[in-house]
Amino acid sequence: xxxxxxxxxxxxxxxxxxxxxxxxxxxxxxxxxxxxxxxxxxxxxxxxxxxxxxxxxxxxxxxxxxxxxxxxxxxxxxxxxxxxxxxxxxxxxxxxxxxxxxxxxxxxxxxxxx
Amino acid sequence: xxxxxxxxxxxxxxxxxxxxxxxxxxxxxxxxxxxxxxxxxxxxxxxxxxxxxxxxxxxxxxxxxxxxxxxxxxxxxxxxxxxxxxxxxxxxxxxxxxxxxxxxxxxxxxxxxxx
Numbered sequence: 488x489x490x491x492x493x494x495x496x497x498x499x500x501x502x503x504x505x506x507x508x509x510x511x512x513x514x515x516x517x518x519x520x521x522x523x524x525x526x527x528x529x530x531x532x533x534x535x536x537x538x539x540x541x542x543x544x545x546x547x548x549x550x551x552x553x554x555x556x557x558x559x560x561x562x563x564x565x566x567x568x569x570x571x572x573x574x575x576x577x578x579x580x581x582x583x584x585x586x587x588x589x590x591x592x593x594x595x596x597x598x599x600x601x
Numbered sequence: 602x603x604x605x606x607x608x609x610x611x612x613x614x615x616x617x618x619x620x621x622x623x624x625x626x627x628x629x630x631x632x633x634x635x636x637x638x639x640x641x642x643x644x645x646x647x648x649x650x651x652x653x654x655x656x657x658x659x660x661x662x663x664x665x666x667x668x669x670x671x672x673x674x675x676x677x678x679x680x681x682x683x684x685x686x687x688x689x690x691x692x693x694x695x696x697x698x699x700x701x702x703x704x705x706x707x708x709x710x711x712x713x714x715x716x
Contacts, residue, residue, distance in 0.1 A: 491649075495641075507714070521704065522706075529710075530691055530707040530708060530709050530710050531644070531691075531707050532707070533704050533705075533706070535625055536704060547707060554611060574645070575644065577705075587632055587649065587695075587697070588646060588659070589646075589705055590645040590646075590647075591643050593641065593642065593643035594643060
């Protein structure tokens with residue numbers, strides 16, 4: 488079983504719709520969760536971080552964390568063509584992952600269709 | 602803004618050569634990391650350092666070594682480059698987060714080709 492698992496996609500969403508990206512993780516003791524966006528040929532950039540159960544909103548982005556079910560999701564409202572990218576889920580903390588290291592999923596490729 | 606820079610964007614080396622990849626950050630971050638990224642495999646941690654002269658192996662340290670002589674600089678060394686080390690190499694840095702984990706900021710990456 489992969490430690491951090493994401494649907495590789497590609498996920499295609501019409502412009503203006505809600506894009507939903509999901510991530511599950513294996514280390515129940517994980518404490519810190521991150522979503523990074525990576526455009527083709529570029530390095531990852533942070534979109535959201537979340538540390539507590541529930542929702543965290545930042546503009547058009549909402550991160551949702553459910554530690555009991557060991558999943559974290561990212562919702563993108565009013566999707567724009569500029570949101571087309573690969574989205575990486577990263578997890579840290581807990582006995583297996585450790586506090587300072589991030590363990591990344593392989594990413595979900597999102598395409599917004601105009 | 603945090604700035605992480607890497608010495609080269611593209612590098613072509615021959616099998617058996619010694620290769621140095623340099624990373625510099627300007628935000629006084631304690632932690633620095635080296636990853637490689639390959640299609641279908643995602644980002645994999647090679648080594649990280651949480652202080653000057655300190656280093657820890659990541660998930661795939663074989664064939665690599667690192668050096669951190671100054672807080673702002675973290676070097677990745679391929680002692681004898683091989684074709685299976687052809688990859689995108691990404692450096693990152695973060696503050697020491699204590700009991701939680703702080704955000705990692707990435708450099709632009711170095712695409713290394715070993716012929």
